Amino acid sequence: MDKLITILVFQYPHEAYVIKSRLETEGIYVLLKDELTIQNYNFISNAVGGIKLQVKESDRNAVLRIIKEAGLNVEKEQVIPRYLLWLEKRRTAVLWILYVLGFLSLLLLVVFVITAMPDKKERLAMKEKEERMLKAEMLEYDYLPKIDSLLNRDPQEGIRYSQLLLEENYPENTELLDRVAYGYSLIDSFRQASDYYLKSLEHQPSVSSEHLAAIAYCEVQLQNFDLAIFHLLKAVSMSNYYKYDLAEVYELKGDIKNAFMYYTGYIQYIEGKYDDSAHDVEFQKLKLKVMDMGFKINK
Numbered sequence: 001m002d003k004l005i006t007i008l009v010f011q012y013p014h015e016a017y018v019i020k021s022r023l024e025t026e027g028i029y030v031l032l033k034d035e036l037t038i039q040n041y042n043f044i045s046n047a048v049g050g051i052k053l054q055v056k057e058s059d060r061n062a063v064l065r066i067i068k069e070a071g072l073n074v075e076k077e078q079v080i081p082r083y084l085l086w087l088e089k090r091r092t093a094v095l096w097i098l099y100v101l102g103f104l105s106l107l108l109l110v111v112f113v114i115t116a117m118p119d120k121k122e123r124l125a126m127k128e129k130e131e132r133m134l135k136a137e138m139l140e141y142d143y144l145p146k147i148d149s150l151l152n153r154d155p156q157e158g159i160r161y162s163q164l165l166l167e168e169n170y171p172e173n174t175e176l177l178d179r180v181a182y183g184y185s186l187i188d189s190f191r192q193a194s195d196y197y198l199k200s201l202e203h204q205p206s207v208s209s210e211h212l213a214a215i216a217y218c219e220v221q222l223q224n225f226d227l228a229i230f231h232l233l234k235a236v237s238m239s240n241y242y243k244y245d246l247a248e249v250y251e252l253k254g255d256i257k258n259a260f261m262y263y264t265g266y267i268q269y270i271e272g273k274y275d276d277s278a279h280d281v282e283f284q285k286l287k288l289k290v291m292d293m294g295f296k297i298n299k
Helices: 013-025 035-040 057-069 082-089 091-116 120-153 155-168 174-186 190-202 209-221 225-238 240-253 256-273 275-279 281-298
Strands: 004-010 030-033 051-056
Touching: 004 013, 004 057, 013 030, 013 035, 013 051, 013 057, 051 057, 120 155, 120 174, 155 174, 174 190, 174 209, 190 209, 209 225, 209 240, 225 240, 240 256, 256 275, 256 281, 275 281
Parallel strands: none
Antiparallel strands: 004 051, 030 051
């Protein structure tokens, strides 16, 4: 049986079909090696050495003659370039290298996807963060507006609803604690109101003068003037605005001297802050009151 030899090499199948058809009309057996592989994967044509037109070794001279008669003028050394001969001899090795490279690329992709995915601990942390954000949004846009509406219509119902949310969903939430405190102040339950303001203050990231003033207001209603003064002194250290409230508590307590001092400080603060204070009727009445208070102290 004659050995098959490669006469010509083509990059694409259609280039080989013309010569193959011409040779077969002359009764010559022709085999297009790697034809199907390159038909399906033409991008690896160079890698596998192209499509090899092979004939029987005994037909070699006849084939070369027919090819020359066809006008191809193929010289012997031009029939198969050396690099294609090199690829042909190492065809299996080249294919294996391509397969291995493809497998390694796929493996690297899988490893990248796996390492990029968060682990169980990270997924749990992300889920908890999403749940906290959802709860915060529900509180801000659903629960708090509903509570504010209830407090205006029925303070006791607003208090109950706020306490329910504190127990079940939002323990120690300062916005809910403040609303419970405000609700109690609306129904004149100032002891409970003060206690809830204090609870809210404990869970604030920093002490606020507004909370201190609210606690002081509740203590004044309970006639606990010293405790009210204690909280207002802290508030005044943060803002001079609360000097008026502090002066009022001292006046209620009967301490005219301290009342006069803080009223005077408040007046100076307002005149320094607002240019139009001289046109405020109530402010001018306060100045007259404080002047009269000063006369009485100096008698």
